Amino acid sequence: MPNDPPPGAETDDLELVRRAQSGETKAFDELVTKYRSRVYAMIYQMVRNEQDAWDLAQDGFFKAWKSLDKFRFQSSFYTWLYRIVTNVSIDWLRKKQVRAEGEFDESQVHPDIEPTADITPKGDVSPERQLERGELRERLDAAIARLSPEHRQVILLKEIDGLQYHEIADVVGCSIGTVMSRLFYARKKLQTMLRDLHERA
C-alpha cells in the first residue's frame, strides 16, 4: 500500500486529537502537517485543479477542526478526516456541476456498457508505454473526469490511496457491498472509455 502511515501513527494521531479537542491548535497544526499532502493529492485527483484543490483542502481541514468535538475515537483520525474531505469535494463537484455527461449509475441498466463485455486490450503494448506518449494520459484524465463523483471517489481511494474495502466504506459511509459495486462499475466504465486505445494498440 503506497500510503500506509508509519507504525504507531494512529496512536500518535489520537493523542494529538485529544489535545486538539481541548483547544490546542498546535496539536491540530501537527495533524495538518501530517496529512496535508495526502489530503491535497486526493482532492486534486477529484477536481483536477490546483487552486480548487488547495481551497477545498483548506475547507476540509477547517471543517474537521470545527467538528473535532464530534470525533468519538471509533475510527482512525485519518479515515474520519478523509470522510470530511471527500464529502467537501463531492459537494463542490455537485455544485459546480462538474459531473460528466452520461453519469454512471449502477442502479440503472446501461445498454452501452455490458458488465462482462470483452474489452480486453489486443496486443502486448502496455498502457504505461502509451502513457509516456501523452495520449493515454489525456484520455485517462478525461475518462476519470467523466466518472460520477461517487465512482471517482472509490476508484481514487482504492487505487491511489490504497485503502481497503472496509476503509473506503467508512470514508464514504456506505456498505462494503456498495463499495465493491461502485468499484466494479468505475473500472468497467474506464475500460470502456479507453477501449479504443487498447484496440489501436
Added chain:
Amino acid sequence: MNAPDRLPGVVDASTFEARYTAWVDGLLPPAEKAAFERELREQHALEADSERQAQEALRSALRTHLAPAPLPNGDFFNHQLMERIRRDAAASEVRGQPAGLPWYRSIFARLSLAGATTLCLGLLGYRALIAPNMEQRPETAYLTRVVNAKSDTPGISAVPLEYKEEGVAVLWLEGMEHLPEAYAVAEEVIEGETVQ
C-alpha cells in the same frame, strides 16, 4: 490501514459485481476464484487471463498517471489555515460565544435565557393585569334563595336560569296550577335597583 481486507465471501460476494471486484483485487479464495473464472468463461465468454490483464493495465495506468500531486507551499498552507481558525475563534468571542463551544450548547443557553425571561414577564403581567379582574362578583342572598325553591307535585318542573352579566337568576316553573302565597313574587333591592 495495515489490516488485511475482509474476505468478500464473508461480507457480500453474492453479486457478480462484488465477485468480479474481489477477483480483480486477488481476494477470492482459490475455490471461489476457480469457480468465478469458470463462470466468466462459460457464462460471459470472457477469458480470465486477458480480462485480468486489462484490469491490471488499467490499475497500473491509474497509479502512474495519478501519482500524488505534491502540495505546493505546505508551510503556507498551515499558516493560512491557522489564521482562519484564529479569526473564527475571535469572531466567536465577539459574538459572546466561547471559542470551540459546540453550537447546540450555545442554542440551549440562549433558549434557557429566553424561557426564563418569558416566565418572569408572564408572572408580572398576570399579577398586574389579569389577577385583579379575576375577582368573583359577590353572589346575592336573593339568588341563593330562588334556587332552593321546591314543590311536592311531581308534574312540576323547574329550570334555573342565571344571567351572570346582569347579576340575575330566574327559576322557570312549569306545571303549577297556582302559585302558593308563600312563593309569591318578592321584591328585593339590589345595588339601588328593584328586582322582582
